[in-house]
Amino acid sequence: MISFRHIFAITLFCLSFNLFSQTTYPKITGYFGILHPIATFNSEQTSVNFRDYYAVGFPTGINIWKNQKIGFSFEVVPNIRVQGNSDKVTNLLFHPGVLVALGNGYTFAGRAAFESSGRYGITPVINKTILKSDNCSYFAAIPFPIRFGNDHPASFTVGFQFGIAF
Template sequence: MSFKRILFFTALLIGFTSFSQTTYPKIVGYFGIMHPIVTINEDETTVNFRDYYAVGFPSGINIWKNEKIGFSFEIVPNIKEDQGTSKVTNLLFHPGVLVALGKGYTFAGRAAFESGGRYGFTPVFNKTIIKNTSYSYYVAVPLPVRFGNDHPASFTVGFQFGIAF
């Protein structure tokens, strides 16, 4: 094999391996739609789509320190339609820690600070379902726990889907 061919294949190999490596920190933006399914507190159980319609629009930035751990900054405006009236009911500030669990699964442990006066935490289990080079689609199950503002503590199960880029 000639020197030129060796040099060509070496450059080709280096080029292919550099495309497969990820540089950290890695920044990923995302946007989604979140539907709370059921909310439970000591006084009542309410169901979205039956008792009212509520939807949130989480958007944020994930900053991955390495392939296993990162930080996320998320803002979620929430809209509620009830008895013919709809309005923005809340703005959620939702920072948190990301932990990659492998095989497309991620855990997000988020603090929650709502403009409506509630606070708490939200564990989120996320799964990338379609991954491309420039974007990916995901589904997630957020489990918000909230306190404060003269309301009983509550627990919600939600469903979220979206796109990351």
């Protein structure tokens, strides 16, 4: 026979389990991805990746979520370019920014951009969580880098990124 003590103990257990399973903030996550710039446009030319060269970046970062809606992110992106028989790291990008959860697995990242090549600018990013498990999640993102400086014309790039967050 179930007594009041049993019901109380079961209720207390369920409530405590529910409290401990909730996410606490600030919440810190890390991630790693692969970035493919697709095309870059400026007043002098249009450059298309995969045609005359291959460029790839490896975004690695930490997100600190203040609450469910807003967070801060710091990302570092080494970029490699392969052209003909030559391959080299061409740039290191420092990419701090703000995160805004949009719902349904979408996140907006508004990033400042500081490149070791002397360029600077902003990068708006739309991110979508594709698969989520208890230990990690897989995501796809579309960054739109806008760059200035270093005696080059202003440029706009469209890219594709995918990765894993943990």
